[in-house]
Amino acid sequence: MLRVVLLFLTAALATAAAQPGSKNATKPNILFIVADDLGWNDVGWHNPDVKTPVLDQLANEGVILNQSYVNYVCTPSRTAFMTGYFPYHVGSQHTVFFPQQAQGIPSKFPFLPEKLKQLGYATHMVGKWHLGFCNWNYTPTYRGFDSFYGYYNGAEDYYTHVVANGLDLRDDKDVVKTKSGQYGTYFFTDRVVDIVEKHPADTPLFMYLPYQNVHQPLQVPKRFEDMYASVQDENRRKLLGMVSALDEAVGNVTMAMKKAGLWDNTLVIFTTDNGGWISASGNNYPLRGGKVTLWEGGTRGVAFAHGKMLQKTGYTNNEMIHAVDWFPTILAAAGGTADEAIDGVSQLDTIMSGQPSPRTEFVYNIDDEFPTKQGAIRVGDYKLIEGYAGKPDGWILPPNLAGSQLDSGDPVIGTWLFNLKDDPTEHHNHAGSMPDKLKEMRAKLHLTLVHLYPQSNLYPCFLFRRPHRAPQLGGLHAGQAAPNVR
Secondary structure, eight states, rough: HHHHHHHHOOOOOOHHHHHHTTTOOOOOOEEEESSOOTTTSSSTOOOOOOOOOOHHHHHHHHHHETTTEEESSSHHHHHHHHSSSHHHTTHHHHHHSOOOOOOOOOOOSSSSSHHHTTTOOOOEEEEEEBOOOSSSGGOOOOOOOOEEEEESSSOOTTTHHHHHHHHOEEETTEEEOSOTOOOOOHHHHHHHHHHHHOTTTTTTEEEEEEEOTTTTSOOOHHHGGGGGGOOOOOHHHHHHHHHHHHHHHHHHHHHHHHTTTTGGEEEEEEEEOOOOOOGGGGGOOTTSSOOTTTSSEEEEEEEEEEEEOOOSOEEOOOOOGGGGGGGHHHHTTOOOOOOOTOOOOHHHHHHHHHOOOOOOEEEEEEEEEEEEEEEEEEEEEEEEEEEEEOSSSSSSSSSSSTOOSOOSOSSSSEEEETTTTHHHHHHHOOTTTOOOHHHHHHHHHHHHHHHHTTTOOSSSSGOOOOOOOOOOOSOOOTOOOOOOOO
């Protein structure tokens, strides 16, 4: 009997030692992959016409996150990933940081890699930043990354690596001038492989890999475009080729990690930063709208988790997760604890074993600046939008617009109340038929407003006072991080 008890205890201890977040655990490597503008209907596990065998296998062998929410455009989502705060608490909720804007995320908000370094991690980033570069203190290697290889802005050319008439490609702080004519996805992946191959086995690795694909401009090597020769629409054909190029890149990264002996102890988190951009041939069908809108097509993102440490796999998880939750979730997996002041909550138990999400609500956005004066909140199954929800707001079919409804006929500014459990595609507005629920949801959203701006008595939310904005730091100066170096 004693022998049986000892065997049981030994097995239990071994199991505990293998769990991310355990004080006795070997810290897992963490691979955090962010796709850019990847639509709900632009992955193989939602659309069999899309060729993503690597991502499909990782998703199907892991856990597909079916209620994983992001922000409506790039900079706000990346803010959420790196800080664990809703962008309206940080000052980055209004569209994106443009090259000519001297903006950054205030340094009082610690970034995820800073926290992971305190836990003994090597931290590396390859890809798109889009969180400010007007001063070196706002760039990746000053926000916790041991190394950075990538670009500061968004929407840059995949071959010239130019945006806003300036070369935007950095190796740490140094401008890279030798990659003109080379497809960015290729050499970004090469850099990740090089980091993996040189990584010391006794140090846990955090690799943040925000790929350029599939953001416009629509550019891809011909061999990927040719995979979709039957697609008549040229732009859609290129977009799908870019998705498959991303899939191949992820495959090369995973292969390198396997060869280096890192894979078996690696937690993979994959997410888009927002929905597909309809004007750039992204697709979110059957969800409504897309990037730059508060409809589900702009904010409900494709995502999954994968790793041999997951206790429940091979299923679709319908628990509520938001972009702000990845910060505390990754910290928990690494054995750390996030500051209680942040907006995010750890979803580690949710993705590890399918436990109920600790999140029951979130705010999509609050903003009072033209053209996005808006506020939106999800509480349980219900969603309220007030103000500007975004256009196009219809339901668009791939690969072209045949049979699609680009415009729902709703006004640009209004009030919408949906039951997303019964109506995930947002066809039925209950704002006029459920006055008690509308009042309850407005009160919830108004509480958030009052918390932000105690002096404000303006209501509804699209009349909000001007929110706190990220610092305006003046013009770019010599020695600062402007990327317009030829």
